[in-house]
Amino acid sequence: MTARAAAKVVVSLVSLLVAAACTSFYEIPIETPIQPKLDVSAFQRVLIVGFISGGSDDVDTNLETVRLLRSQLRTRSNLRVIEADVLPLAEVALEQTRENAAPPTTPPASDQPSASAPVPNGAGNTSSESASGSGSGSGSPGASPAQTQPQTPPATPPQTAPAPADATPGQPRIRDEKDLVDYERIFANVAYWKKLGEEYQQPLIVTGTILFNPQTRNGIVTQQRETYDQLGRRTVVPVRVYQERKGYVLRPKFVFIDGRTGATLYTETFREERLYPASTNTPALSSYFEMMDTLLPSFLNTLSAQKVRGSRILLKD
């Protein structure tokens, strides 16, 4: 009996050894380096200035995105992240649009002393306005405001922006991409960005738009359902079921601007969607972070080299 058992062990050992000797492939982990999409060697600092945000009010996407990107860049890029108040860029853009729309009427109508003076760029007033606006709105993100630069431009006295109909600060009504069109002109305002760049020692400026909208979709989905047979064995079967789902769609557009010239260097647009069964109550903020999490590697890869981990099969024969 023992001899038979020993023989079995020997046979299995030998077969194992033979199998090992005959192995003709090896799985190996590799890290594939992906070169940055943008050459940022000319910059030492980066200013995540703020975003034109729209869609759901459940999440302050401007503030959250600035906080998230700053924290990521602090640890995962060589650029120094400038800590500054977050600009309510939608308000700034709105202001610029108004100024451009009615140039002759604006000066006499303007009851703000210095606001309308540098008309060509609209930068002086808007940035100072935004500084005042953001001062109240951003408190939390600026953990260490002394890291690089003096706070935005508090040169002109604080003044309330000529707010849109709804009074919530920094939240003009932007619901979809059509609403964004007018606001996006701000990215082409080279003078504005150049002036902002000068205030921060010409960094790389990161800005853009963020749309975060609720989404509901009903339809047939495939679910994995586990079943147990009479012997207690577990099997997983795909089952198609009708389901009501709700969630969010995130559409960020990142705009990278040269703080020395004010010119746009690079633009990147994403779209992410997360849907959950209607019965579950997923907080908007969780969904936002879930989606941003998938976008971040690509965002970071714009500024710095990233490594993609994976595995490959090496062959012998």
Place this chain on the structure above:
Amino acid sequence: MPRRLIILALLFLCGFGVLPAVADARKDSKAQVEFGIVAAQRDLWKEALYRWKRAVEIDPTYAAAYNNLAIAHEHEGQFDEARKAYEKALELEPNNALIQQNYDLFKEINDRSSRSKGRR
């Protein structure tokens, strides 16, 4: 009769002349490939790259060597070279599922980075 002789002579040449040369090349090449695998497993990718380059020089019909060479190029971020090596490996062994799998994974990464570059 002379035809038979020619055939016999050819068989002789194949048996004792050409085939051993081919077999030698494959043997040498395989030694390089194996050494490269050991180097890669020890994270010595430059050495592995060199060995697999040698392997394909010695035996340009060795699909496994091209596959490994492609992986080493990929590891070094040399995507054009990696693509060429994968394509050569698949040309030599079109039905090799493992090479195909490696190539598909490579393409996924490479296409993603080039697609995002095109979004400018």
